[in-house]
Amino acid sequence: MLEVQLSGAFRDALDGAASVQIEAATIRELLRKLKERYPRLHDPIEAGVAVSINGNIFRDNWGEPIPPGAEVFLLPRIPGG
């Protein structure tokens, strides 16, 4: 079971919840299950999401495996200049 830490719009969408627990082996599975279980996360995820796994931030590699017990953060997808 992963403890997924939330911030920004993701936390606001769940009324300030700092984290949720979910079982997922990849980023793709994580995002799918989050949207299924928490429909209010659908819009912020669709608006742009990045996932930090043990400090490494992934924006596009949704096939990235999530090791058991990994520290996982849901972050907004950011642009640059």
Added chain:
Amino acid sequence: MTSDTSYTDQEFSLIGTRPIRPDGVDKVTGRARYGADASAPGQLVGLILRSPHAHAKIKSIDTAKAEKLAGVKAVLTAADLPDLTNGNRASYDVLENCMARDRALYDGHAVAAVAAIDEVTARKALKLIKVSYKKLPHVTDVDEAMKDNAPIVQPHVRTAGGDPDKQTNIAQVSTFGHGDVEAGFAKADYIVEESFKTEQTHQGYIEPHACLATLGPDGQGELWVTTQGHYTFRNVCAELLGLEVAKLKVTSSEIGGGFGGKTHVWMEPVALALSRKANRPVKLVMSREEVFRASGPTSSTSVDVKLGATRDGRIVAATATLRYQDGAFPGIWGMLGAMTSFACYDLENVKSVGYDVLVNRPKVAAYRAPSAPMAAFGVESCVDLLAAKVGMDPVDFRLLNAAKEGTKASYGPPYGPIGIGPTLETVKKHPHMRARLGKNQGRGMACGFWFNFGGQTCCDLNIGVDGTVNLTVGTVDVGGSRASLSLIAAEELGIPYESVKCTIGDTASLGHNDTTEGSRGTFSSGMATIFAARNAIEELKARAAQTWEINAKHVEWENGQAIAKGIEHSNLGPLTLEELARKSPTTGGPIAGHNEVVADGAGVSFASHICDVEVDPETGSTKVLRYTVVQDAGKAIHPDYVEGQFQGGAVQGIGWALNEEYIYGKDGRLQNPGFLDYRIPVCSDLPFIDTEILEIPNPNHPYGIRGVGETSIVPPLAAIANAVSNAVGVRMRHIPMSPPRVLKAIKEAQMEEEAQQQVSAG
């Protein structure tokens, strides 16, 4: 193709050297072709009619007289750009920004366009278009726009997650942080709480937006354009105009600066639509005034910061409220301010709240480490104030509180190996910090952070029959990346740098490449180039094996040549890349390498800057005397261009800190849309910008590369504000610190001091 992106501590022979850039001769001889330098047979001149009002209902547009003018081939309004966005509000916002629909949302918003045989005719045609406006109340200040009675910029906007029935200009509120800030402040021996403002600035790229568009009735088109992301431009234009992506070829010209401002389309869909209507090529070039009024500057901001520390110098709590204006369309700029504000520090209790606020100004675009400089201005000013209260040297105070590997970032995840501590250690030892200061002079320093990212990337590496190499990449070269990528290809293949020719491919040449933003050019295309070269080496080894009639497993690649390994092959001399290339027609044809990669894992970046200034107490004018940038590059592939990025960011920051500012009148119109009244620094305003490159390898790149393009603009506002504040003895809280603003701050402080003396005397 998946390849291992881990850092390998490889030994280099070419990486880190400083050869001449391949595009240099073209640029200094005028041969380089920028956005406005393309022509096509029968091309028309496109011009855009813009709103003179900050906010107005468009009651009607009469184009009849313009259409009848001899030489006019097309007149365009929003009616010619139907909504094809299928309910995608973000795409609709782009469409509406390109051409106003029922309302003009800011001074300069496009309302109509013409294409004519020459500029004189096009200008006459613009004058013949009659637009009937009904002026609406407007708001251009971020704090005013947040008030309950403010004019509403976009009636459909609701605060995300807020009251669904309440019209508002606050599009989004974003909260980041961890711990218990109230408990943290309760432990503090010293607290600093201050408010700051920054004015809106433009990226100030020298080359205006320009394009040459060709779009036929068969739906096939071409776009030559100055852009940071031609693949993104293709996708956006295709969506807005109902085109098939593969049938629109977009070519990026040489780029005369972008800094984030050329990541968005502004008038390119209009040029294509004009061309489609006229069935002739249309060239559209913005004037400087149009660039200021109708492209994408950065936010003006209003920021509150509160910091608390214990007697021993540990920061125990930090909060920030950051209000950023997005222009007339929702953005995420306040959110980015909140994410970046405290990223330099190791904080147990931290909270930052970002507000994204709509005003009647142009749509805000990214500007180099977007949103971070304004947040750093507030935070780093307060860090200096708190260090003084604690009685510590500001560098030592920052070092004590700096983030390190394993620190939980204020925006969430833990850091890997990072460079904030090493940049501060370097600053502490730097001779600049020990140089003597004279009268009216002050020194300041500050830190800065930016995320960096990678993204979708691919490249082709083709070996010619003479052994020279064409490297085709899809990331626009905004800062010398062709030189860096050529070095990488040469390093991997073991051939001279001069044997590689790097080209930016058009959208028909390669698969999708994300826009060159987020300091990703050399990081991500460098990764793709490494893997493409290694791919080509495997093929070269196979060709050598074929030539020698041995098994490929006995062939290795060393120093640009194939070597047959094993005692049984000791009679076989090495085959160079050139020899294998010449033999290629009879060993299987062309030799190439290719790679597609999603370059995740970009390492975050930190910098620390030192600045000395002298302030004229009579005029309030500030001169920067000395400036030093210390930044972590991960690995500097071509140090000249790394240093150039450090220097360029510092210079833009100096202009932002001291002079640059969008000035709006009470009528909501921009008062200074030109380089005469909007003053960017020129050489005579600047000292030499000294640089120091640190190399803390990014563990997620084979060479350890981190992006370097953006972080250098984050510390200057704060470093210069700290320097000016130290020079004049008054805390500066409003950017730019233009002479009138500095004088006002000095006079207000004098009056306050006199008033206090009178109270004491009384």
